[in-house]
Amino acid sequence: xxxxxxRAAEKALATLQSRPIPNLSPPAYLILTPYAPxxxxxxxxxxxxxxxxxxxxxxxxxxxxxxxFRPYGPLASVRxxxxxxxxxxVEFWHEDDAARAxxxxxxxxxxxxxxxxxxxxxxxxxxxxxxxxxxxxxxxxQPVYSQPTTPNYPSNTHLQxxxxxxxxxxxxxxxxxxxxxxxxxxxxxxxxxxxxLIDPCNxxxxxxxxxxxxxxxxxxLPLPIPAECGCGH
Numbered sequence: 001x002x003x004x005x006x007r008a009a010e011k012a013l014a015t016l017q018s019r020p021i022p023n024l025s026p027p028a029y030l031i032l033t034p035y036a037p038x039x040x041x042x043x044x045x046x047x048x049x050x051x052x053x054x055x056x057x058x059x060x061x062x063x064x065x066x067x068x069f070r071p072y073g074p075l076a077s078v079r080x081x082x083x084x085x086x087x088x089x090v091e092f093w094h095e096d097d098a099a100r101a102x103x104x105x106x107x108x109x110x111x112x113x114x115x116x117x118x119x120x121x122x123x124x125x126x127x128x129x130x131x132x133x134x135x136x137x138x139x140x141x142q143p144v145y146s147q148p149t150t151p152n153y154p155s156n157t158h159l160q161x162x163x164x165x166x167x168x169x170x171x172x173x174x175x176x177x178x179x180x181x182x183x184x185x186x187x188x189x190x191x192x193x194x195x196x197l198i199d200p201c202n203x204x205x206x207x208x209x210x211x212x213x214x215x216x217x218x219x220x221l222p223l224p225i226p227a228e229c230g231c232g233h
Contacts, residue, residue, distance in 0.1 A: 057111035073097025
């Protein structure tokens with residue numbers, strides 16, 4: 001019985017503290033305290049970061065949010081947002097309880113919704129994400145690629161593809177991380193590359209009959225059918 005009374009008092013403190021008393025003009029606010037009326041002692045601030053709860057079912061009340069979060073620890077404040085009734089701010093007294101509630105209730109199904117529970121950013125600072133930001137490249141990253149050897153073309157000049165002239169000795173390939181650009185072979189898969197270069201990491205198989213079955217060889221061996229660079233060369 002005593003525990004039920006204490007729980008009811010805690011619920012009243014968390015859901016009614018500093019709320020306007022209805023139908024009063026000028027407005028008056030309800031002040032609750034566990035201390036004697038003339039005591040100068042005030043409640044300490046909560047030691048936990050507030051959590052914002054989003055996507056609550058329509059019609060959810062402060063009391064319902066309290067009942068949802070109270071199993072994870074004592075609550076200091078629960079408040080549905082007046083202009084956003086699907087959101088609520090929940091404050092635990094202790095951070096460990098708040099983190100446990102977030103871990104257990106984030107994306108949990110409540111009514112006909114899956115709620116979201118996150119640390120509340122009271123400053124309103126915008127996210128660092130920007131869709132127009134430059135691509136991320138780790139600092140100090142410098143891909144190292146070995147310079148391929150110059151192909152040993154036959155002396156018969158009509159067999160030498162005109163676009164396969166390698167760059168000057170010592171000049172590195174200009175390509176990004178994850179690519180392995182190399183000279184196209186004289187004959188066989190990739191030999192019809194217009195640029196004279198291929199990237200084995202970016203190959204695709206051309207259209208083939210539906211009835212055809214294909215077994216790719218181990219990595220490092222030539223493909224049994226023509227393939228070319230995925231960039232269209």
